[in-house]
Amino acid sequence: MNQDLRLMPLSALQHYAFCPRQCALIHNEQAWADNYLTAQGHLLHKRVDSGDPETRNGIKFERAVMVSAEKLGLTGKLDLIEKDLKTGKLTPVEYKKGKAKAGNWDKIQLCAQGLCLEEMTGQTIEEGYLWYWQTRKREFVAFDKNLRQQTLDVILQVKNIFLSGSLPKPKYEKKCKACSLFDICNPQLIEHDNSANYIKQLFSRD
Numbered sequence: 001m002n003q004d005l006r007l008m009p010l011s012a013l014q015h016y017a018f019c020p021r022q023c024a025l026i027h028n029e030q031a032w033a034d035n036y037l038t039a040q041g042h043l044l045h046k047r048v049d050s051g052d053p054e055t056r057n058g059i060k061f062e063r064a065v066m067v068s069a070e071k072l073g074l075t076g077k078l079d080l081i082e083k084d085l086k087t088g089k090l091t092p093v094e095y096k097k098g099k100a101k102a103g104n105w106d107k108i109q110l111c112a113q114g115l116c117l118e119e120m121t122g123q124t125i126e127e128g129y130l131w132y133w134q135t136r137k138r139e140f141v142a143f144d145k146n147l148r149q150q151t152l153d154v155i156l157q158v159k160n161i162f163l164s165g166s167l168p169k170p171k172y173e174k175k176c177k178a179c180s181l182f183d184i185c186n187p188q189l190i191e192h193d194n195s196a197n198y199i200k201q202l203f204s205r206d
């Protein structure tokens with residue numbers, strides 16, 4: 001397939017914002033491994049996706065909605081869209097395992113969902129919600145100028161990593177402990193591995 005025409009999955013943005021190497025391992029190298037966190041995530045999304053559309057208090061709830069935005073180059077499935085039947089206002093809601101994170105990778109994925117809906121409907125999507133399984137709380141997320149720009153930057157960076165097929169070097173950090181690809185990535189060993197440079201130097205000697 002021509003890489004230029006490939007629509008990127010929305011999930012790749014969250015993977016990239018969490019760790020560019022994780023994004024490349026999953027989407028360029030097709031590496032995947034479940035840990036208890038990803039297993040919880042699958043279970044949660046299975047439950048969310050299985051709900052039927054319903055209407056309550058003038059709001060229609062549409063679950064597991066496929067979106068495709070060619071200009072942005074994105075595609076994916078939205079957990080839930082709330083539609084206000086009076087105003088037509090659309091609000092994306094993304095379900096997450098765990099609790100609100102210090103990093104903004106969940107917000108970037110949600111904002112990208114809003115941008116997809118904007119491209120598809122022409123409506124300005126001003127906000128969304130992240131619903132966290134562990135805390136049973138939903139967090140309001142405003143799609144402000146700052147978050148929109150961060151999201152557009154990540155879309156561009158993911159596009160570049162897809163086109164280049166590159167695999168960034170690991171950087172061992174606290175978040176690596178929660179990464180399902182820890183064993184495949186091996187960050188502590190590879191971060192300081194200079195064998196590639198050594199081999200390069202060896203063959204460049206006269």
Ligand code: SF4
Binds near residue numbers: 173
């Ligand atoms: S283990 Fe760390 S460096 Fe490796 S992919 Fe996961 S988060 Fe990134």
